[in-house]
Amino acid sequence: MNMNKQLTYQPPFKYKALNLQGLLLFDIDGVIRDVAGSYRRAIQETVADFSGWKPSIDAIDTLKSEGCWNNDWDASLELLRRRQDDDNHDLKLPNREQVIEVFSRFYFGGDPDGDPSHWQGFICNEPLLVQRAFFDELTRMGFAWGFVSGAEPPSARFVLEKRLGLNNPALIAMGEAPDKPDPTGLLQLAQQLAGKALGESTPPIAYLGDTVADVLTVIQARQQQPDQQFVSLAVAPPHLHGRDHQTARNAYEERLKQAGADKILSCTAAAIETLKGW
Numbered sequence: 001m002n003m004n005k006q007l008t009y010q011p012p013f014k015y016k017a018l019n020l021q022g023l024l025l026f027d028i029d030g031v032i033r034d035v036a037g038s039y040r041r042a043i044q045e046t047v048a049d050f051s052g053w054k055p056s057i058d059a060i061d062t063l064k065s066e067g068c069w070n071n072d073w074d075a076s077l078e079l080l081r082r083r084q085d086d087d088n089h090d091l092k093l094p095n096r097e098q099v100i101e102v103f104s105r106f107y108f109g110g111d112p113d114g115d116p117s118h119w120q121g122f123i124c125n126e127p128l129l130v131q132r133a134f135f136d137e138l139t140r141m142g143f144a145w146g147f148v149s150g151a152e153p154p155s156a157r158f159v160l161e162k163r164l165g166l167n168n169p170a171l172i173a174m175g176e177a178p179d180k181p182d183p184t185g186l187l188q189l190a191q192q193l194a195g196k197a198l199g200e201s202t203p204p205i206a207y208l209g210d211t212v213a214d215v216l217t218v219i220q221a222r223q224q225q226p227d228q229q230f231v232s233l234a235v236a237p238p239h240l241h242g243r244d245h246q247t248a249r250n251a252y253e254e255r256l257k258q259a260g261a262d263k264i265l266s267c268t269a270a271a272i273e274t275l276k277g278w
């Protein structure tokens with residue numbers, strides 16, 4: 001994969017005409033779509049396929065809270081490694097390619113680079129957490145927006161273009177920049193959308209994510225561009241919403257705050273109200 005690939009995306013003319021109020025960049029999984037029944041389930045099923053042991057959603061959250069397991073293939077392999085360390089020394093670990101193959105079978109259920117209408121995996125049933133009108137409203141308010149995600153490009157494009165109906169959205173997906181919490185992708189896309197170098201004269205840049213790695217991405221962006229204002233917005237992933245999960249959600253949100261999140265949102269759509277206060 002070429003990490004230095006130049007992005008072809010150009011900001012639409014309307015952003016240049018508007019007095020830009022700010023930039024809002026989004027993580028996708030857990031923010032734009034609910035992946036509890038897809039990516040997270042694919043982690044569970046992949047680990048079970050190799051070990052016979054299905055990790056709980058809690059175990060996955062705990063791993064993710066370490067801040068460095070944004071990539072779900074690596075997260076699956078790490079869960080297998082820890083399983084071997086803990087109490088199953090006979091467990092034979094697969095290599096990364098084998099993990100990717102099994103994971104893709106569960107998640108896409110078809111060729112990731114092929115026609116999405118042939119996919120039959122968990123990706124087909126991902127609930128959306130916002131609608132297209134949300135992005136129209138951001139544009140109307142003078143905010144430029146885009147996506148920085150660790151999801152595979154076909155999966156990210158599928159949800160943004162086919163499911164949400166966004167037309168050629170500004171996107172950096174897996175393999176197009178180093179994995180989060182490296183802020184390279186965030187900085188690149190922000191600069192493209194702002195249409196100029198980042199710094200004091202560029203409006204605030206917010207990033208909304210649902211994991212510690214997302215928060216750390218903003219912290220590192222700030223270190224690399226100290227003259228630019230960055231805001232870390234965070235939201236607990238949808239599987240922690242609902243009254244039954246209040247205790248787990250409080251603990252999860254506390255970890256996001258401790259990592260440095262500036263504001264915890266009740267849901268993705270609440271970003272509109274937050275930005276109105278800017």
Ligand SMILES: [Mg+2]
Pocket residue numbers: 027028029030031209210211
């Ligand atoms: Mg996420």
